Amino acid sequence: MGKTVRGQWHREILSSPSLSLSPMGGWQRNKGWSHSVTFTRMERNPLQRQVAYMRRSLFDQGYLDEQFVQLEDLQDDANPNFVEEIVTLFYTDSARLIHNIEQALESRPLDFIRLDDYMHQFKGSSSSIGAKKVKNECTQFREHCSARSAEGCVRTFQQVKQEHTILRRKLETYFQLARQAGLAN
Template identity: 30%
Template sequence: MAGTTPLTEQLNNFVLSLREQGILDYHFDEMKELESQTPCLVIEALTMFLRDADAAIADLFRLLGAPLINYPKVTEIAYQLKGSSASIGGCQMADACCVLRNASVAFNKDGCFTGFDMVRREYLQLQENLNHILQSSSRARPNQFFCDGRVYLVFQFDPSSAYILISQQCGGD
């Protein structure tokens, strides 16, 4: 790939391997293409997805552990999680969310447990790979990333939560 750094090429190859494994689909590529018009789109979208998915999975765990399952709420969260995972290209996780949602709509408690296990398993795999993408992106631009013509200095990247902590904004208004 002409004009790319070795780290960028490694990242592109990693994303390609995720596509080949079926972990990511074309939606990730579409999001990446939009980054030329909206800098930092991928970093922001992945970080927001991981944060929101963590909260949704915690809510599902709580709901499914209750003595009386609130099936409409499980259905709602599974539907939202399916949409957000599909929008960033997490097709296997989106499929698992469909299994959970279908079981919830059918008021199938065992099916909900099975579906939730699938969602959690797919999320852990997706989370690990998205964290790798975020880490690789930050390594490609050490200690900084660029957004809207501004340079943001990154003092900490927490791979366990996938949050980029921004300590200082330099330049631009």
Template identity: 40%
Template sequence: MENDPLRQQIATVKQSLLDEGTVEPHFFHLEQLQSPEDPNFLERAIGLLYTDSMKVTNDMERLLENQPVDFAAIIRLVQQLRGMSASLGAQKVKERVLALLGNCEQGHVERSKASLQVLKLELGTLKARLDPYFQLVRQARPANGAGGGPP
């Protein structure tokens, strides 16, 4: 019974993440699919999304500084980010990626640079919002660490 307030807090944070559009319901569906052998799968996947995304966005920044700008190369990187964010249910990141893609497809250098900065901020926000959630989920797990999904 001691976990009831913690479980309530987790439910509240989940609803907040959905309400603010940080993640889609797909995110929590993936969480339910975690196995007892790998209860931190989604947390690690989000960590990889963040790390890989920062590398990709840094590459895009460099490409946007070249003259002429190689939009085809940038679009390939944006498509990569789109797939990563969509597969994990990171809704706001996916929206920012689509905005960047549109600006790149239209060949707008300055708009692409601005969209890229907004995307980087959103990636940081995703990490900042999900890290406390994952911490709560870890706290609510049984002492033996078993259990695939959230409590």
């Protein structure tokens, strides 16, 4: 079986980095990364355009990186909701890690090795779905663990949780809109 319409749509966007739809509705040449937005006739309805722009903004604002694109490339007719399922698994697993880190931050004295181990897992999970901002905050947290800075760990952990929550909301909205636009099936 071939890729779904959504898979074809993403591949067309990715394979044409030199063209995008300008704000005025015409085509424009791009200099930049391969997540520029292009449309074929099938993607010209307003809802599908909104999905494409939302997806692009997740990259432009630094929430996602190329790993997310690699996940999208694995999605096909046999597993049309693959990306959403992987992201859901990430959020299930990360809830456990957040709980473990919160408990470790409450214990005294702080066990920086254990905190670093938990955050290493969190960073790996974040990286596997392309959660760029979350991954970057995890890196900062681990640097505070290496420096044995309790204050830095607590402060940065709040940032990790904030970026985690923001991305979750954005991806939930994105997946919901994609389903409404008929791109997930």
